[in-house]
Amino acid sequence: MKKIIVGSLALLFVAGCHGGMDQDPLKDQPDNVRKGVPPNEKPKEDRNPVPRDAMRLEVEPEVVSLVEGQEGQFTIKADILGFDKEEYTVEIKNLPEGAVFDQATGKVNWTPVTDMVIGDDYMETYQLIVQMSTLKKPIMSIVRKVPIFIQRDAIRPEIVKVHLPNEVQEGREIQFTVQVRDVDSTDGTLHRFREPHLTVVQTEDTARDGSHLVRLMPSTRDNPNPRRLDPADPTYDPNLWIYTLRVDARNKELTTSRENFKFGLIATSRFGLPSAEGGVPSKPKAVSVAIVSKTPKPLTSWPDEVVEFKANEQTTFTWDVFSPLGGLSFRSSPEGDGDLEDPQVLETCAEGLPGVAKCSCAKAEPWRYHCRMTWTPPTAEPGKDEFNVAFRVVNRGRFRPTDKETSEFLKKVKIVP
Known part of the structure; x- marks a missing residue:
């Protein structure tokens, strides 16, 4: 008898399950019940697909510099990368007095008031707070602080x-x-x-x-x-x-x-x-x-050593006087070094030397003279065999006639047997 009752119940259970496999027990229930939300709570809305990292706020130019009392303009540019159709708003939280913000174009026109920069400072910084928000809920927002540099209305030196x-x-x-x-x-x-x-x-x-x-x-x-x-x-x-x-x-x-x-x-x-x-x-x-170029002092090739002349013989000694830079090949305009004037014999030579003597100079270049001394000295008296020959040379600037340099030379000659 027990076996008959248990078998009947099992058969009824299997039949009941098979008949309900294609039915939705929550079919006629409200949405909150279907989604498992308690009756006292509202169902959650769909998540906003816009990531905050995709939201961009830029300013053009990158560095905004305005001057007191002068109208200036800059543009706030907003964009959501990869979501061209997503709507958003841009708002300036602290728009300065007198400034105008056009949301359609993003342009800001502002004439900073005179004396905005105080003290000895040349520049003041105004922090503009800009917020960008999506219209779709849940609202996503980003905030950027834009430094606006206000220059003093100063006249440059x-x-x-x-x-x-x-x-x-x-x-x-x-x-x-x-x-x-x-x-x-x-x-x-x-x-x-x-x-x-x-x-x-x-x-x-x-x-x-x-x-x-x-x-x-x-x-x-x-x-x-x-x-x-x-x-x-x-x-x-x-x-x-x-x-x-x-x-x-x-x-x-x-x-x-x-x-x-x-x-x-x-x-x-x-x-x-x-x-x-x-x-x-x-x-x-x-x-x-x-x-x-400066007009240099003239130089001479006459050595510092005593020049010897044999007694009772005619001897000729030659030397040059010259501008030291005039003949250098690397100078493109050697004439700029000046012109030498005729050398002047100051003492001795033709008049002061015993015997027959003659000194003369001839111009070879504007910056050089060739000089020669021809002398036939007599036999020297004891203790009177050395004599001085002195001469002066003037180098005068070609472009500045008043610019001149003078050199005086004192040389020695000696009578030898």
């Missing part, structure tokens, strides 16, 4: 004039002055802030660089550098500064009679603004200086 001679002679040094006007060096009550800074720099023409030849003179209590004009001067300008500089060509050796060198000048205000011309920022002011 200007190099007004350079008082430099036309030329500097090789082996010498000269001083010259530079005038710089800087309206930010004083205020309206003529209170002095700080004078501009003058710097000597190289120019683009490095082959003719002469910046190493120029330097600022040191400043002392008695001779301040820079200095101002005397207030009693009718041309006095409280914003005009006069600098004293020096061109040093003492160690400069030229290979031609004249060479031009260039150097640059930059005047910098207390705010770090480099000089400008006509209010427009410019390259360093290029200055040219000509260095001309």
Whole structure:
């Protein structure tokens, strides 16, 4: 009897399971029950597929620099990489007063107020906070702080004039002055802030660089550098500064009679603004200086040893006087070394020597004379066998007639048996 009952129950169980295999027991249940959400909770929405790393906020230009009182413009660019159709918004959390932000184009127009930069600073930094957010929930956002550099509305210094001679002679040094006007060096009550800074720099023409030849003179209590004009001067300008500089060509050796060198000048205000011309920022002011070869002292080939002449015999001795650089082949313009004047015999020779003597010089080149001494001395008296022969030579500059160098020579001759 038990076996019959158990078998019947098993048969009913199998039949019941087989009949319900194709049925969904949650078919008619609400969504929260189907998703396993308790009745007191709402089902979760789909996850936003936009990753935060794909969201981009950029500013153009990369460095935004504006000037007090002048309207400037920059652009905020937003994008979601790989999600071109995804919608988003861009918002500036701290848009400064007076600035206008066009969300359609991303352009920001702003005229910073005057006196935004205070004190002795030249620049102020304003941190612009920009937020980008997706419209699709859950909302994804990124925030970027954009530094906006606000420059002081300052006038740049200007190099007004350079008082430099036309030329500097090789082996010498000269001083010259530079005038710089800087309206930010004083205020309206003529209170002095700080004078501009003058710097000597190289120019683009490095082959003719002469910046190493120029330097600022040191400043002392008695001779301040820079200095101002005397207030009693009718041309006095409280914003005009006069600098004293020096061109040093003492160690400069030229290979031609004249060479031009260039150097640059930059005047910098207390705010770090480099000089400008006509209010427009410019390259360093290029200055040219000509260095001309010096007129050298004449030399002679007459040796320092005593020149001997035999008694009662006619003897001829020859020597040269010359400009030491005139005949060098590497000098392209040897005529720049000057012209020798006729050598002058100062003592002895034809008149002071015993016997028959004659001294003469003939020009061989503008920079060279050939000289000769012909002498037939008598037998020397005891203790009177040595005599002096002196002569003077003048080398005069061809391009500068007032530039001349003189050499005087004293040589000895001796009568020997």
